[in-house]
Amino acid sequence: MKTMKAFLSLSLIMAIILVTAACSSGNSSSESSAGSGGGSEAQQSEQSKENAAEKEVTIRYLHWASGQDEVQFRAWLDEFENSHPNIKVESEFLPYDTYNSKVKTDLISGNAADVIGFTSSDWFAYTYSNVFLDLNTLPGAQEVFGQLTEDSVAAFNVEGAQLGAPTGVGRRVPFINKDLFAKANVPLPSQTEPMTAAQWVDMMKKVQAGLEGDMMAANLFPEELLYSLALSAGSPVLSLDGKKVMVNTPEGIKAIQAFKDIMASGAQVPILDVWKGAYGNPDSALTTGKVAIGWTGNWSLNAMKEANINYMSIPAPIVEGGKVTQVGYLNSHVIPVASKNKEAAWELVKWMSSKEGQLSFGKFSDLPVNKEALAETLETLQAGDPNAFTGFAAAKESVVATPPFPSDFDTLRTGLQSKLVSDKVTAQQFAEQLEKEGQPMLDKYQANIGK
């Protein structure tokens, strides 16, 4: 008898599993097609009952950040909570490496945060996925977006639907360690006038010759160096929408050659060791104290101050006769369609885009996109720390957001970059191969994410 009992209970467990499996899979398929299934609706009504009782909403917020950034992002959200006492923001921060896969999994499982941070290129992959709310449908949208720079708003607009609210522009420029320049007996470069690639190579070599031991003249950001040189030559690596490889032109090849000259000057950290090793990475290079020229943005300022680095920002190099242009990242926030607290989430996004929120944001992170806040931030930053911010000003008007691209294209380009530096391909072959092998990758990617 006992045996039978045990067997019965075992089969019961299995039956339960089978039954629940069958039920919930039915549920979730309707969820993915209609946007909200029976289960979530029930939860929603439960939630609203709760809201009515307590008048307090908790929304979840997800952004990438680690270390000090995390503290500052949290402080920013605290500021919002103070001005909106009935909304609590539960925040989660992840290092950027893992961020995207977490966001994707969350969106897939319908368990995403109510407000999620995105860079424009990561956001792009979801253009036609119907997972983000069209913010234009929310009250006061025209007003909010009217205060922001037109370019940044347009970047997140898909055929009239505003699928994201721009929040900031992340920019990197070369930063130099003035003490190491003095040590090497090399005169400081201009903070406003960009030098040509040839002048850069010359400067880097001089710095390297004057440094002792295992110090390095430069740990520059290869991708951004290449992108900004190509932009300055008027032949960007990719078109703005990421659909075409544009660099295979005489001007583009000139830029690639300039890139090679700088990276292979012998004064730059080997291209494959740029991200890890004794010289940190381009963002942290100066803080190691071993590198004279790094490549970073205002987010590294605190770390540099803590390490007592006597820093100064300078404009990025340009090709001979090229114009000053700079690569940037547009960052934004989205509200998923599946969010159960859309009103409260919209309150947060509105506040983040407001002059008030943007001014606070500009103090610890990227440059704001709110027109008034931007002007004010730039002014205060430049006045407060001219060493840090004058170098950014050279390209103030011409920041170009990095276009979206798939990861296999990234691998291809990175591989070509190292081949170029080690003389395995010429600048011309670089451009040809990037176009020949990379264009199909872009086409496939666009077809995948497209309608």
Add this chain to the structure above:
Amino acid sequence: MRHKSGLLASKIFIFSFLALLSFVILVPFAYLFTSSLKTNAQYFKIPIEWIPSPALWSNYSYVFVELKFYVFMWNSTFLAASSVVLSVLSSSLIAYGFARFKFPFRNGMFIIVIATMMLPGQVTMLPLFIYFKSIGWLDSYKPLLVPQLFGSAYLIFLIRQFYITLPREIDEAAKIDGCGYLRIWWHVIMPQAKPVLIVSALFTFLGSWKDVFGPLIYLSDRSSYPLAVGLLYFTSPTYNAYTLILVAIVIALIPTLLFFVLSQKYLNKGVNIANLK
């Protein structure tokens, strides 16, 4: 006796070979350990300081407590221990069925058990992911634990091979005494099978402890990661704190040592069982 000098030479050869191999195996561990006691600056000093001075023991408490490394440790332990209980019990019960009962298609089914043991799980990975996603099990331990209820082919095979070597007389006698099958399994078979069960437990523990793919795809919440995945995404608050990552690795090795000490006694017995044909 005839080859005395030859024997000595071969002994010396074997000894030096093993010594060299052990040396090569140990060097990275030694390097890891000394590096974990350094600052970044010390770490990148050339030539290598094999005995760091000062030695930064504070790295350890910092990683373990401040960076909450113990969370990963606990997650791993919980996952592995649960897997052991679920997998060993269910497999043992199923193995009992295969070893002691005659029923239609028994041999055919057992061949399938052996076959599934030898085939990689990647084909079923995606559908299972979709399946667990659709029943809302993502970001929980359920996808990692519930399948264990249904037994693991490897353990079923291993335990069944042991069961068939056990004398049938005792359980026949128990049956005549009127014991139910389940009681025979629990009171008669299981106690006799201790060695194979312990080995199965060790294998399962190790398998779960080392698994990366499962936790990586099913878990996205950092605080639920086990060690194997936590290490991968172990980031310190300050950029490029290389030596702190090394500390994390050393801490991750400690349970391995404990495991080794605990398992020593049973391993010899156990692998003998694994060799049964």
Add this chain to the structure above:
Amino acid sequence: MGSGRSKMGIERREKLAGLLLVSPWMAGFLLFGIFPMAVSGYLTFVKWDFLREPRWIGLSNFEGVFRNPIFYTALKNTLIITFGSSLIYLVLGVVIAAMLAKDYLGANVFRAIIFLPSLVIGTALASMMQPVFGNGKYGLLNQVLNLLGLPYQSWLTEPGQAVWVIVAMSFWFLGSGVIIYLAGIKGIDPSYFEAAMIDGANGLQQFYKVTIPLLTPVLLFQSIMGIIGGLQVFDLALTLASEFKTGGMGNENSLATLVFYLYTLAFRDYNMGSAAVVGWTIFIVSLLLSLVIFRLSKKFQLFGEEESK
């Protein structure tokens, strides 16, 4: 004897009990084996990113995967790792086990040293090996090369070289096999060795005349498990590749393995259809390799049995 009826009853009861006992496994096999495999087959014909509805696209996934050079890089790397590490496990593993089987000075210590690393989590081992195989003057191995007057190597970043680092890492995982061979050797009846000694066989001859033939079944089992394991190498590659900013599979995909590629397609690009094609490739390759080993082992086992009887 008159108890025929109750005997029949017992038989039926046993039949039922046996079926019930193995039923969880059967259910598991259907639920986590057969059914997902069928779904996986369906997936190969659709385009699906989880967010939008799956769309039937015929053979496009196969075309996409089999025309992609990354697939062949991954396949090649996987085969190199599988054969390279299996060879190390089998040949070196048995040799070391035979050496350890002779009880003498320090055998226990050596056994512990060789066995211990095989318990280490793959991601931990790979991340501790990163600085050993580091680039330039900071890599430990490069410093050794430098002492020997040899040029620095880019172990992990030189395309085509990184995969050999993974093969080399199997030295650290040797122990699990060694322990099993060791038990096997110790389980061999000493009379076989004595007989061989009387025939005048030295240690080496004993090894391949007695040890190897008697160990054949174990070797067969271990080599199949080794190949299955080799085909599934993922954690080592993933950890070593995490060095690279791109989030790809190493410099120029030099660390791509089939499972890594599957992971990338499925959980980085969310291209379920193509990932399912790679999953089936892994399945079929391991099926083929297992069959080949069975064939080969039949031959060898024949010789082994002749020798031992």
